Amino acid sequence: MTELTSKQYICIVVFIFFTSKLVTMPSLVFSTANNDAIISVLINTLIELITISLCTLVIIRNPKTTLFDILKRKIGILAYLVIGLLIIFLLARILYCFQELYSFFLETLYDDLNPYIFIFSALCVCLFFAFKKATVIGRTCEILLWFILIGTVLSLLSNLEYASFTQNMPYLENGLSPTLSGCKDAMFLFGTPTCLLLLTGKVKPNHHLFKNTLVVTSICVVFCVVACFIFYATFGNSMQYVLFSLSEYSQYDPYILELQRLIWMSAVIDISKLFCSTCCLMYLLKAALVDSFRFKSLVLPLLTMSAVIIIVGILTRFDTIFWFDLTKSYLSYFTIALILICQIICLVLSIRRKDDKTIN
């Protein structure tokens, strides 16, 4: 079995964590929670931290068995239901990422972009990673991580002078209701780490994997909350008009219009981040199909999934409003249920037993 190193696993965790985080998420949360959006983001990222920690524990405890095998042993045929839910979630998440990418291309690089050409090209890149071994996506994440991290930090510092850090205060002015609504509405974008469970049996854990993952994810939580805080402090009430937080943030100053380098850099960072995250998700989709249904050839199932993505994508025309509405309604409830199920499974699977011999 192909094994990811601990370092590569952590890089994948970072990319999975930041999928959509500095793109559409801040605006989506703000549209419901208004001034309390930052608290919603904090709560949701903490839930994500818990999910990632639990998933990592399961991965460490089961280094040689896949999730499906463990689940089948424990809950029998219901394992198919869990894997099925994860596949549906992954499909929806990949489609959302494609919608983000498509809208992003239209807003930044292209005046008009044929959705067929876009979806075909994007799927080609994603399928390439899906057909490859886990180490390929792991190494890609390793290489891109520092470039994206440095670029994101530079972009975040670019317009700091316009941030008014008190403009969203006082918090919780209207009680807890807007915060909780914000948490619920954006839950779909915070549920991605549940899919990390599909990496069970594919990671070669070292002694510090749990500790390192916890530290890195905590840093990611702080980074995400600080970034959102800066966005909200800069855009204020006009945040609802901002679809691509990081890219539009780097364009906030009207006086650096002629210095387009920063704008280009943030555009490249956003695209790379989104593409890399989508490729990770596509790989996880493949892992779910291969591990559970034992397909002899990957071509047919992956092409079927691609066909589903293309059909749904074309039918919805990658419409932002449609996806926002879906995210806030059905998908949020679905994700809450999925997170609860996965966390319970993780808790059960991560309990150390005396007779357990597969402990690292």
Add this chain to the structure above:
Amino acid sequence: MTKQLIKKWATILIIGFLVLLAIETINMPGQNSVRAICTGLSIDYEDLEYSVSAQIIIPEAGGEYSQKTVIVNNKAQSIEEALHNMEFQIGKKIRLGHCGFIILSKDFCENNITKELDYFLRGNNLGNNTLLLYTDLKAQKVLEKTSNINSNEVDNLQITSKYNQQHLLSKSSSLMSFFNDYLSPHKTSCMPNITLEEEAEKKNSSNSQSGAGEKNNSEPTKDSIKNDGSMAVFVNGKCSKVLSPSECENFQWFDPKLTETRLKIENINNDKIKNGTISFTLSHRCINFEYKVLHNQPIITINYNLGLKPESITSESHIVPTYSSFVDDVVTNLVSNKINQAVSNALSLMQQYEMDLFNFYHQFNLNCHSNWQEYLSNLLPIEHYLDKIKIITNVYCSDEF
């Protein structure tokens, strides 16, 4: 066998798609021939119609900047309609991705402009950092002048606006910040007021003697945009007041973000200077605000800690040595009086026009929430919340070399 067959078909499909793509790409016309790049817009309101003008770049090899731009104008019931009609006029799609500024005329700004400007925020590729500018003149005329100059006037407009922001009022005038202010409780935003150099010259000539006026008229006029530091303040989305440069200077005492400002103190009489005037540069400028509501009276205490660096000194007494201290009780008192006067003038203007330029509403709500809400509950209408505000200033001065 099946696997190989599928692989073969997949490869053929990919190649076929790429060939189709190549054919489509070859047949596509150039982007420049179907799209017009708009670098600036102006909006006037005339005869119950919106008159929209677009500065359009015609890409061509060589030549000067002025040769490459054309102004296209159209009138319609809405901005969107006018831009749509303009596309028929030039036979190209107008794209606003490179639009650096929008000039708004006085007539247009007499009504709530947010309803019209909302169009620009909704998926038409206009960057949210587009600069908003106000003019007393016809906006189209100002736009035409920007095209006549042999330099990139977009950059000049941005540079002068940036200077205003650093030295006069630290309020951004981008489209996004305009909406941010409008959606805030204070609903007050501002943008630079621009005029033309020739207009300014005409005004000067009309004020002076007739002979001098004739002389001025005979001289060639400069086609350049004039930024004198005046600002247009918008309350509830419509232009409420155009602040003159001197009025703007009064407002700078509420603004802690300004980097470097000047202060001129006259009639100084102390040990070193007799009936003198000193122009100071405030290189160190620390302003702290304290907000409280006492007995239903909102009070703002502003503490100034200023580092005064003398730039020029005129005195009837002997020449003052360069590196000597100028700040004593007399100078501090004069500075304090000047600041008090400026603050008082600025506050009365703010109260008169209900323009909360420095977001006092939010600051009171943040610092003394319950008292402020109680104060508001006794107010009718609530928009008059600035009326009872009292300001106390404390000034501390020190020498800065």
